Amino acid sequence: MAEKVTLIVFSGEMDKALAAFNLAIGASAMGMEVSMFFTFWGLNVIKKNQRPIKSRGIMRKMLNSMNRGGSKRLPLSRFHMLGLGKWMMGKLMGDAKFPTIDEQIAIAKEAGVKFIACTTSMGIMGITRDDFITGVDSFAGVATYLADAREGKVNLFI
Amino acid sequence: MAEKVTLIVFSGEMDKALAAFNLAIGASAMGMEVSMFFTFWGLNVIKKNQRPIKSRGIMRKMLNSMNRGGSKRLPLSRFHMLGLGKWMMGKLMGDAKFPTIDEQIAIAKEAGVKFIACTTSMGIMGITRDDFITGVDSFAGVATYLADAREGKVNLFI
Amino acid sequence: MAEKVTLIVFSGEMDKALAAFNLAIGASAMGMEVSMFFTFWGLNVIKKNQRPIKSRGIMRKMLNSMNRGGSKRLPLSRFHMLGLGKWMMGKLMGDAKFPTIDEQIAIAKEAGVKFIACTTSMGIMGITRDDFITGVDSFAGVATYLADAREGKVNLFI
Numbered sequence: 001m002a003e004k005v006t007l008i009v010f011s012g013e014m015d016k017a018l019a020a021f022n023l024a025i026g027a028s029a030m031g032m033e034v035s036m037f038f039t040f041w042g043l044n045v046i047k048k049n050q051r052p053i054k055s056r057g058i059m060r061k062m063l064n065s066m067n068r069g070g071s072k073r074l075p076l077s078r079f080h081m082l083g084l085g086k087w088m089m090g091k092l093m094g095d096a097k098f099p100t101i102d103e104q105i106a107i108a109k110e111a112g113v114k115f116i117a118c119t120t121s122m123g124i125m126g127i128t129r130d131d132f133i134t135g136v137d138s139f140a141g142v143a144t145y146l147a148d149a150r151e152g153k154v155n156l157f158i
Numbered sequence: 159m160a161e162k163v164t165l166i167v168f169s170g171e172m173d174k175a176l177a178a179f180n181l182a183i184g185a186s187a188m189g190m191e192v193s194m195f196f197t198f199w200g201l202n203v204i205k206k207n208q209r210p211i212k213s214r215g216i217m218r219k220m221l222n223s224m225n226r227g228g229s230k231r232l233p234l235s236r237f238h239m240l241g242l243g244k245w246m247m248g249k250l251m252g253d254a255k256f257p258t259i260d261e262q263i264a265i266a267k268e269a270g271v272k273f274i275a276c277t278t279s280m281g282i283m284g285i286t287r288d289d290f291i292t293g294v295d296s297f298a299g300v301a302t303y304l305a306d307a308r309e310g311k312v313n314l315f316i
Numbered sequence: 317m318a319e320k321v322t323l324i325v326f327s328g329e330m331d332k333a334l335a336a337f338n339l340a341i342g343a344s345a346m347g348m349e350v351s352m353f354f355t356f357w358g359l360n361v362i363k364k365n366q367r368p369i370k371s372r373g374i375m376r377k378m379l380n381s382m383n384r385g386g387s388k389r390l391p392l393s394r395f396h397m398l399g400l401g402k403w404m405m406g407k408l409m410g411d412a413k414f415p416t417i418d419e420q421i422a423i424a425k426e427a428g429v430k431f432i433a434c435t436t437s438m439g440i441m442g443i444t445r446d447d448f449i450t451g452v453d454s455f456a457g458v459a460t461y462l463a464d465a466r467e468g469k470v471n472l473f474i
Contacts, residue, residue, distance in 0.1 A: 026458035078357055092379065142180050153466045300341075301345075304342055315474050
């Protein structure tokens with residue numbers, strides 16, 4: 001049986017998403033079985049790049065218009081500088097022939113990495129299945145994560 | 159012997175505390191044995207909701223008056239907005255019938271989750287045992303954490 | 317064979333670096349074999365305390381002049397306050413006879429902790445081997461990390 005790797009992607013930041021996909025793609029290439037659990041701000045990484053999602057209630061509307069998400073809208077955890085730092089980081093990645101987040105998502109999916117979206121966070125934030133990119137394998141909670149992680153060789157919270 | 163889960167709660171942020179308790183309570187429900195190691199800003203999660211703690215020295219006084227902590231005073235890691243974002247998140251959690259941090263602490267304790275406060279951080283920050291809620295099982299350092307984690311099936315740094 | 321501990325140091329923050337070295341030194345003292353993988357902002361922890369590194373291209377120059385790094389220049393993740401909070405934290409650590417980051421680096425190296433710098437991040441950011449302190453054992457990517465972590469008893473992302 002293949003060794004398992006589980007990654008909780010809690011953060012919705014571009015740099016941490018890069019680290020997560022780099023680990024996921026690397027582990028897949030080594031024949032390991034990888035699950036990525038997207039939760040809380042991390043759900044932004046796998047949201048569609050679209051207009052703010054529709055949600056009920058004034059507070060959910062406010063939250064979801066600030067916290068739009070989508071792979072192209074993730075901030076840097078440092079030096080974001082209203083987007084300038086993030087834009088620079090994108091350029092530097094391009095210079096180094098490093099794939100974009102969208103490209104990494106595609107590579108990860110092709111390599112068989114499982115994407116799981118956390119239903120608890122979705123419930124709190126008012127996010128629905130339609131708000132995500134295709135490629136999400138399942139919608140589940142903490143029990144699903146733990147069932148995987150207890151078999152994992154490498155489990156990280158990112 | 160029950161499988162072990164260890165969680166280092168380093169961050170004093172509300173959203174990360176939610177993730178930590180969600181994991182801890184979920185793992186307990188699955189029959190796993192959970193230890194939560196609260197360290198650095200994470201100590202705020204298990205501080206009493208009280209006035210700033212008394213500490214000696216002008217710098218400790220300043221630090222502890224800014225960094226008061228207590229379950230009701232944890233900021234959000236994003237969109238805190240001087241408390242507005244945090245207040246909204248609390249409302250959304252309530253709407254979704256999701257327990258508050260205080261309720262989650264109570265559920266975790268009832269489920270037998272062990273709370274350990276890091277003595278090294280307490281020493282640096284000038285925090286004493288009296289500053290914590292009841293329910294802290296022990297006060298210990300890195301050796302105690304590692305003795306647990308080396309037996310752990312799932313070890314996360316949150 | 318000694319039990320292995322692997323730590324990914326992603327964050328370039330002083331408080332998280334303290335946590336990482338505390339774990340690394342503690343695990344070494346317990347006879348465990350520790351590898352620290354410095355990546356992204358975490359590379360700052362093991363950069364020389366020198367003038368901004370020379371790099372090619374206007375954007376790398378800008379990034380590397382903002383993101384100078386070096387053990388003495390790491391910000392606090394909270395209450396940094398333009399350096400005041402960080403200075404206070406240094407004082408409190410001194411009061412508690414807690415070693416500085418530089419001292420912890422020296423202790424970790426003496427204890428045999430392995431330092432690995434992430435070549436992927438170095439490539440994106442335009443950082444060269446000369447920019448690091450002596451004591452970096454190797455320069456490697458995600459495959460090297462995973463080969464270690466799959467054997468690890470405790471693997472953390474900090």
